[in-house]
Amino acid sequence: MFTGLVEATGRLCRRVSVEGAAVVTIEAPFAADLAEGDSVSTAGVCLSVTSHTAQTFTADVMPETLAVTTLASLPEGTRVNLERALAANGRLGGHLVQGHVDGIGVVTACRPGPRWDEVDITCDVDVARYIAYKGSIAIDGVSLTVSAVTDNGFTVSLIPTTLEATTLGEIGVGTRVNLETDVMARYAERLTRAPKETEQ
Incomplete structure (x- = not known):
């Protein structure tokens, strides 16, 4: 769950097609603090971290997500809004956002x-x-x-x-x-x- 209050912006570094799906690599200022399985809202899309470095994280993007969001068409290098999932003791300053794009x-x-x-x-x-x-x-x-x-x-x-x-x-x-x-x-x-x- 997210709040819609953008934590930082990053960049889409790479998108690789894999059997109708895709693997994306996102540059994020908080990448070093992530763990495998963490949820990150990326341009409004909830992605699960599969791996990370000090500067980037990687996530899988399913065919349905590619079909209903802009992640399939964003050029590499595009800046994207980022927000980590809301902590249980955090403030809900925006509104309840799931990262499930309509x-x-x-x-x-x-x-x-x-x-x-x-x-x-x-x-x-x-x-x-x-x-x-x-x-x-x-x-x-x-x-x-x-x-x-x-x-x-x-x-x-x-x-x-x-x-x-x-x-x-x-x-x-x-x-x-x-x-x-x-x-x-x-x-x-x-x-x-x-x-x-x-x-x-």
Whole structure:
């Protein structure tokens, strides 16, 4: 479990295809402190560490993850947001983020402002249905509040700290980003659609 508060940024050093899956090597400032099996949110995708050095860690990426995230298309050298899993005694400063990406969004507009930037993102309607006005959304692993919604997209506001400390300061029109909706919305839908138990 993560919070969507980016701990650091790193870089995708290498991606090697392996029978429809991939092995990625990520440069991370905290790589030396990792252990095999640790979870690291990488551009919003939960990856499990398989090995590490003082500067990098390696993880396997399954075919499903490659299909629904940007990890299959990011050029080597791309900067990525990183966050280690939340410790049990840590502060939940963002919102509950699983690192289970729902789909890819595309930036359609960026409007710079004096105090924050507004960004419009479109996405598949099957993802948009779970996005609510003033609800939470994770974009490339960054916890944000939704400021407007449409049938096939939404708007977020990015403050200077977010623009400086994460990769969202580098996005522009046409940029593809990983989206994770609020897990509570998915559970709520599942519960309301579940058949009612009949009395025995």
